[in-house]
Amino acid sequence: MPPGLVIFDCDGVLVDSETISLSVMLSVLAEAGCVLTVQEGYAHFLGKSLGSVGEWLKRERGVTLTDALLAEMRHRLLSRFEADLQPIPGVAEAITALDLPVCVASSSQPDRIRLSLRVTGLLPLFEPQIFSATMVANGKPAPDLFLLAARTLGVDPADCVVIEDSPAGLTAARAAGMRAVGFVGGAHAEPANLRLEVEKLAPESIIDTMADLPAVLRGLG
Template sequence: MRYDLVIFDNDGVLVDSEPISNRHLAAYLTELGHPTSYEDSIRDYMGSAMHRVHDLVLERTGQRLPADFDDVFHARVFAAFERELKPVAGAVDVLEALTARGVPYCVASSGSHERIRVGHRTTGLDRWFDDARIFSSQDVGRGKPAPDLFLHAARQMGVAPERCVVVEDSPLGVRAALAAGMDVVGFTAMTPAERLSGAGELFSDMGELIGLLD
């Protein structure tokens, strides 16, 4: 393998959480008087940290979301995760292959540490990710599309950015990886390929990933 570190986005790449999360986000925003469709949520918020939701609503409407917005939203999403969440098909096979080859990997997500851990525990992916392999936008000042999170993950894992490859499924994540000076492969299972056009390689089936990284 030509890389010394594989950095995974989490939502939509390791855990199949984007449909659940964006369904609840759209419903909650609509409930608060900010009509939002599922498609709107995917387009505007997929792959971003929660502050982007607050920023966009304020920018578009001049209104601030409630102070407890994040807590209420996460409570709803975590409850849905417990009922519905599954790993992305093929993700476990990829983690097994990387482990067998001795290739280091980690996760760098716009989601909170709590969200990452709830998702991993629910899907059984926690066996693959101890605390030293988990990085959240909470750890840095700016989330994606800024490069800070990916650079922080590489630094903590002791690997130069140019020796890293990022697996992403959102335009914001692709932009962040490129800004960090890393190679990036785009997972198009939920995102139209043209929205990930900055990625060096595109793939729609997780079973293709190891071949691409080789």
């Protein structure tokens, strides 16, 4: 049987946003006196909710994400997205070819998810099945968000397949009892050393082009 639900992460899977997001975050943090390398940023922020990022910054760097910092980060990020954000190549065609129920489950806030999908032309493929970490108590790597999506759409977690680029997301999928496909084709894959990090978590398959996704999911069925 084919999967009952395919759950897509958004950033780095549907939209090629991770290099933009990290650039903005590191710039704002540096202006606040917290200088991090690109490698540190990917290692500690990739795929994680803003709450998890804030906890790490407070614990490891003594930096509090104040309302002013968050507002500046948000303003710059959404402006960059409106101007520069692109979809992952071939993702719309791959989703259409699946002919399966799909949804989005992202660590980002709901308005950012919808903006990302709108400017890249992907929103009609998912609306209204969009789930944000703001809807659950614990973001990725906890399984809460994926379990919420499955429960809301009436699908057994064992019948779900998650498409993720981040170790946090793949960990969440495993904790939710779901199969996973690791995607390592975003612009951030090389600077984040993504393939190696994804391989460590041994998902059912790893792809670097969305054109391969339909065949991979048929194989999982």
